[in-house]
Amino acid sequence: MATIPTHARAVIIGGGVSGCSAAYHLARLGWSDIVLLERKQLTCGTTWHAAGLIGQLRATQNMTRLAKYSADLYVGLEAETGVATGMRQNGSITVALTEDRRQEILRQATMARAFGVEVHEISPSEAKEMYPHLNVEDVVAAVHLPKDGQADPANIAMATAKGARMNGATVVEGAKVTRVTDDGRRVTGVDWQMGEETGHIATDIVINCGGMWGRDLAAASGVTLPLHACEHFYLVTEPIAGLGQLPVLRVPDECAYYKEDAGKMMLGAFEPRAKPWGMEGIPEDFCFDSLPEDFEHFEPILEKAMSRVPLFQSAGIHTFFNGPESFTPDDRYYLGEAPELRGYWVAAGFNSVGIQSAGGTGMALAHWLEEGEPPFDLWEVDIRRAQPFQRNRRYLRERVTETLGLLYADHWPYRQPVTARGVRRSPLHEHLKAAGAVFGETAGWERANWFANPGQEREYRYDWGRQNWFDNQRAEHMALREGVGLYDMSSFGKIRVEGRDACAFLQRLCANDVDVAPGRIVYTQMLNWRGGIESDLTVTRLSETAFLLVVPAATVIRDLSWLRRHLHEDEFVVITDVTASEAVLCVMGPKSRELMARVSPDDLTNEAHPFGLAREIELGMGLARAHRVSYVGELGWELYISTEQAAQAFEAIMEAGADMGLKLCGLHAMDSCRIEKAFRHFGHDISDEDHVLEAGLGFAVKPDKGEFIGREAVLRKREEGLKRRMVQFRLTDPEPMLFHNEALVRDGEIVSYITSANYGHFLGGAIGMGYVPCEGESAEEVLASSYEIEIAGTRVPAVASLRPMYDPKAERVRM
Incomplete structure (x- = not known):
């Protein structure tokens, strides 16, 4: 048994696949004085019963980079450590049974090409040739990713644990961390217990890889780690004669995946409504345990499987398994340093993609710790996106019933969660609701995304084309462009x-x-x-x-x-x-000054209140701080109003605008206007990986003012020149829709992808933005090329511009 040291450079809590990967990658970087503590035995929480599917394509480029890294790592681990990982790149097939799913998987294929993942669209008959047991009578499309695969989850963890030991790390089983100690500002160490023995390790860095135990461990240190365990079901057949090796098969329309392994078949499910587990906490003695069977819950999945893969009609069931896995409110895992406590790091909440993610997350976390910043943009999974209210257990219990099933649900654009809603509301929520608002959710905030007309249903009807609110958005968009609109941005x-x-x-x-x-x-x-x-x-x-x-x-x-x-x-x-403390109402459009004059006696002319000025004004019967700025590219004001005065301000504005065409607008219209104006959006168009000059934001950078973080990088980029440029695109065909992640084609070759997009109702077509590689090229050379956007395999010509296509001189905001 390894001796537990009293000091360490880092302590990793949890011996599942993510903890072992973190230890392996830190040790490979030379962090030999690290300790991994596992409360029971390595892999005994979730890793040991994971399905072990290794897919490479994820929803974004950087998540795909991490998944591809995992696959490459697992291929070479056996030669390095002598532990077989069972990694087989036998490929995967995803089939579509509906037109909506066909659109989705073809868009995913386009995205794969943009991200550098090998992919092939195949016909139902070709899918049948690759997977002879598949019933393709109602299959309408399929895609094949030849380098996807499957592996042995427990052995991947064991191989990375061995690799960590080989590089000097200490891995200890049977040692439970009872407390993470801190001085109020940062981590100071961990207390541990092994049987009757107790001790303390002094350290500046703790990495919580505790899986479903991680939430409560983090909460004891005041750290928000929102996740909750759910029951996850699969069955394994008896051996099937002559089965042969098969690719992984996914049938998301039936919530099912199929894996051949050692002559047996596994059938797993991500059912639409999951069963949360561990509401009172995870039992102390839980170790390699399974949960009670619930065949009635799984039966609808099996019934469809017997038709989809008919060999299930005769194959005997060897194992019906139910085990817990942790899920997060948004189906994305958590990585990085917790904002509440310095030195407290997290890698947890893997939503059934832990095996394919762990190699990449271990690598990213190790470099983040070594270099002080992530190797590339990881905002999508950054722990800092977690909201403090999300540690609420009732909220988590309700939300994860949905998020498990969303893994295989249709991933329509603008899809909104339906569970655990209404937690954060603007003080104007009921006013907006009464006016026909259809709400979406961001960071727990209920925000009016669009307004239904009288008699129109207040529901999303999702589609890959024009959704049921398209005309509503157009009317709101044009009100902002030609008249006056009002929208609520209290969530700022x-x-x-x-x-x-x-x-x-x-x-x-x-x-x-x-x-x-x-x-x-x-x-x-x-x-x-x-x-x-x-x-x-x-x-x-x-x-x-x-x-x-x-x-x-x-x-x-x-x-x-x-x-x-x-x-x-x-x-x-x-x-x-x-x-x-403040609500925010945005009054925008060429008639906004006329409207404001009706609700405020203050002088709002250009001379008295120019663009870029904030000052207190009278509004209705109260006060507001009027900021003359705009995210839609029009004359207007953001009105910051003390929360208790927000309702009267709203009522005053609505009454004053009733006879001049004032229109309530939603966030979808705000977004389509900002994309016409080529305004960037953090998390899509710009991130910590995107250089401010290449993002086209050099006008907001002032190196001459003196030292600031990033100044040297700005001066260096000015000297070296840009390697890529943010470009705005408009489809020449007004019919197709852009959302984001469509492939960007330059002179016949895929060079990048669309970072954000919406429909430009004023410009008359879908508008997108994306970075174009251009090292050594002038702006004129970039624009001299021919551009297309590939949408679900079809290439549509596009017009490119380095200046905003709408109001390029920014004259309208200064009217």
């Missing part, structure tokens, strides 16, 4: 930064010059040392010592963490999340 994150050193502090973090007169609004980014964009925000100077930072709803925790992590001990600055 609002961060107050104040104190003696607030200005100097923000000057160090922001790329633009924020040392402006009180009342001025500055659009800026906070950069990392590579010149990548960590935050996209506006900074309003309220006074000599107070600033208001406005950020997207989804990034508040991330932005607070970034600010607090860069605050020096000798700086007198107070950073406060004031999101809930």
